[in-house]
Amino acid sequence: MIYNQVIEALYDLQNSEKVIFKEKKFGIISNNSLGIYHKDLKVIAKEIGSDNELALQLFDSGIYEARLLCSKLFKPKDVTENLMEKWVKTFENWEICDSFCMGLFSKSSFAFAKIIEWSTRKPEFEKRAAFATLASYCMADKTSENELFEQFFPIIKLEANDDRLYVKKAVNWALRSIGKRNVDLNKRAIEVANEILKFESKSAQWIAKNALTELQKENVRMSDYPRDIYRISVFKTIFKG
Template identity: 40%
Template sequence: MPAADTHRLASALALLQQNAHPEALEGLARFGITGDKRLGLSMPEIRRVARTLGRDHTLAQALWDTGIPEARIVAGLVAEPAQLSSRQMDAWAKGFASWDVCDQVCGSAFLASPLAWRKVQAWASHRDEFVRRAAFALLATLAVHDKQASDEDFVAALSLIEAAADDERNFVKKAVNWALRNIGKRNPALNEAAIAAADRIQRQGSRPARWIAADALRELTSEAVQARLKGRGQRKNHPAPA
């Protein structure tokens, strides 16, 4: 690594160390936030470090290579999404070892990558727990933030959700449920499609499928969600005057 890049990495790690809270690790572990090299930073602190550093794709990879969970989250925040290669995304996904790193990187660098939808498809049937979680965490995030995606894109993704609904692993099961709920809250048409998918999942009969379906149906059919979607539909049909 060139000297300038080595200095950038050292400076970034020093910023992380300055904000370390080792006394917080025990509490974080109770929420499944673990890792041998974890420093105990909060997400606001991690974001402040990332803002200080700015976009730097070379630094992002160097931070990732440290194996420090907080450094890997910063890597997702300072990476240039357009520069992420398919191989790099696969390597990072295979390196996920905790749900927070997985979800944060999916919600930052991976979300903005032109390869995002392709990776949802590729990872949805992966054997590794966190790679498979990444598929559905990314899909859940796309359902909220990808304003260009069509309803057809999400309807097609429901088949991936149905296929993964029998996975008993906790971090997969929760991400599958998350994606289903977010798709169903996107608009009235997708709410109807997601409820139908949840009904089919419930009929699969496995324990994880029943939990995924029941939890999703409880939210997607709730008065609060239905009222919000109805209001959204009315605003779409009757836009405010210019």
């Protein structure tokens, strides 16, 4: 597909009622939106396949759904720091923020650095990008040991008092994601959540209580990353038994 064909396909799916529905139901306020659901964009993205040049053209169109499509077409390994900075400054809601963070940023070689840097940003969705990237990075990085992720706990504690809805939700998401990497990080995340619980702000209280509810479940699902350590230890336990 060439650029004009994709734009035409997007306009064929235009639905103004969905723009209103997404805003009322999910709080997704977007400029120049056509009202297309993610599931429909995934169909288009699957048909096209990876295409960096087309992805960049679509982003520069300024059409909201074209920008979402960019996050599905661009190759994560080709993401540059300049592109990340260009894109993050345009985020206007959680949907597009998370689409780029989950699909591209968390899989890029700049993920760690940008998590640290963006966590101090003032704009709501630039700061959210730090923690949405971190939450996704917990799943994207399957080999790093616990020490790398423990470095993020002080940042999570520092930003837990930010009471903006989409920041505090992302901070909570990041804390829960670290706590679901393996049994040891689960224990550490629970400890951190209990430390945050002592903070006075409403946002910190919510972040901590919500995280503890999930991380302390008896059947909490964990990824056992890195698996060469945690899966092997589980197998050893089973065979010893």
